[in-house]
Amino acid sequence: MTINIKNTKTNKIHRVLHCLYCNKQFRFVSSNKIICQNSHEFSIDEEVLILETKIKLPKKFVWGKKLRNPKENLLLDETQSTLAKPKSKLRMEKMISFIVNNLTKNNTTILDIATGRGLLIRNLLPATENSVIYLTDLDTDVLVGTNKLIQTLHGKNTIVPITSSATHLPFNNNSIPIVVCFGINNVRKTREALIEIWRILKPEGKLIFSFSLMDQNSPSFDWLQTQNDKPNSFDVIDKWQMEAKNMGFTIFKQEILFDGPVEKAELDLIPRENGERFQDVGVVLIKKST
Numbered sequence: 001m002t003i004n005i006k007n008t009k010t011n012k013i014h015r016v017l018h019c020l021y022c023n024k025q026f027r028f029v030s031s032n033k034i035i036c037q038n039s040h041e042f043s044i045d046e047e048v049l050i051l052e053t054k055i056k057l058p059k060k061f062v063w064g065k066k067l068r069n070p071k072e073n074l075l076l077d078e079t080q081s082t083l084a085k086p087k088s089k090l091r092m093e094k095m096i097s098f099i100v101n102n103l104t105k106n107n108t109t110i111l112d113i114a115t116g117r118g119l120l121i122r123n124l125l126p127a128t129e130n131s132v133i134y135l136t137d138l139d140t141d142v143l144v145g146t147n148k149l150i151q152t153l154h155g156k157n158t159i160v161p162i163t164s165s166a167t168h169l170p171f172n173n174n175s176i177p178i179v180v181c182f183g184i185n186n187v188r189k190t191r192e193a194l195i196e197i198w199r200i201l202k203p204e205g206k207l208i209f210s211f212s213l214m215d216q217n218s219p220s221f222d223w224l225q226t227q228n229d230k231p232n233s234f235d236v237i238d239k240w241q242m243e244a245k246n247m248g249f250t251i252f253k254q255e256i257l258f259d260g261p262v263e264k265a266e267l268d269l270i271p272r273e274n275g276e277r278f279q280d281v282g283v284v285l286i287k288k289s290t
């Protein structure tokens with residue numbers, strides 16, 4: 001079930017959440033607004049708590065109002081996304097299964113970063129019970145659509161969708177045991193996001209994610225060099241490990257799920273060329289206790 005916000009004025013679910021202006025907890029939640037202890041007010045749009053209002057999403061990520069209709073979401077899977085191509089579909093499925101298989105699923109709290117159209121969450125929910133699951137994305141429209149799309153998959157879980165940037169999360173320090181993300185380098189400030197995730201994870205908490213990495217000096221790498229968001233160590237094969245360790249994570253598991261030539265898809269954020277090499281990796285990081 002989705003939290004019935006009307007009945008949860010000072011509800012326990014929001015204990016881990018805090019206001020992004022003053023870090024205080026929330027004291028009031030109605031169906032259309034949420035107010036912190038210092039009276040900062042945030043709106044709620046079709047069940048999505050809009051807690052981030054300052055950080056703007058780059059245009060290429062903005063999905064638009066269309067995706068508030070979940071049918072549009074499913075249509076994209078069938079036509080333009082990587083799922084529309086059998087080989088790429090298999091790659092996506094492997095990356096999603098890695099996360100679902102490495103997760104403690106029941107009686108816990110899970111935060112999904114950059115939920116987007118919900119490919120991960122649609123697979124994760126049927127395998128999970130009695131958990132509180134926070135969905136976060138910077139785009140409210142896509143969260144509204146995804147939240148509708150998963151209505152029949154909730155089971156005994158509680159779903160809390162929040163407009164929030166991965167680089168500025170409205171959660172207390174050391175508050176979340178499990179963070180998941182399918183495609184972590186879609187958040188272009190990946191390093192900033194990982195530092196933020198480290199902050200909110202409990203000591204010994206796990207960050208479980210999968211991503212596709214490019215070859216240095218590949219056409220995709222060259223293209224990304226021409227963009228505002230230059231390639232970083234979470235874009236290129238075998239560069240991310242050192243960076244993750246420096247941040248205070250232990251690499252608990254890393255599994256190469258695919259390595260080889262890929263095909264182009266219409267919805268790709270990087271205009272990759274058919275046949276260039278990518279490596280898909282599944283990773284489990286643990287926040288070292290200090």
Ligand SMILES: C[S@@+](CC[C@H](N)C(=O)[O-])C[C@H]1O[C@@H](n2cnc3c(N)ncnc32)[C@H](O)[C@@H]1O
Nearest residue numbers: 114115116117118119120137138165166186187
């Ligand atoms: C391709 S989707 C990722 C796939 C998604 N995890 C799934 O399971 O379907 C990329 C998403 O990242 C979101 N995004 C990009 N930058 C972000 C940021 N800084 N914080 C939160 N979400 C972000 C975009 O709005 C978009 O919905």
Ligand SMILES: [Zn+2]
Nearest residue numbers: 019022036040
């Ligand atoms: Zn506040």
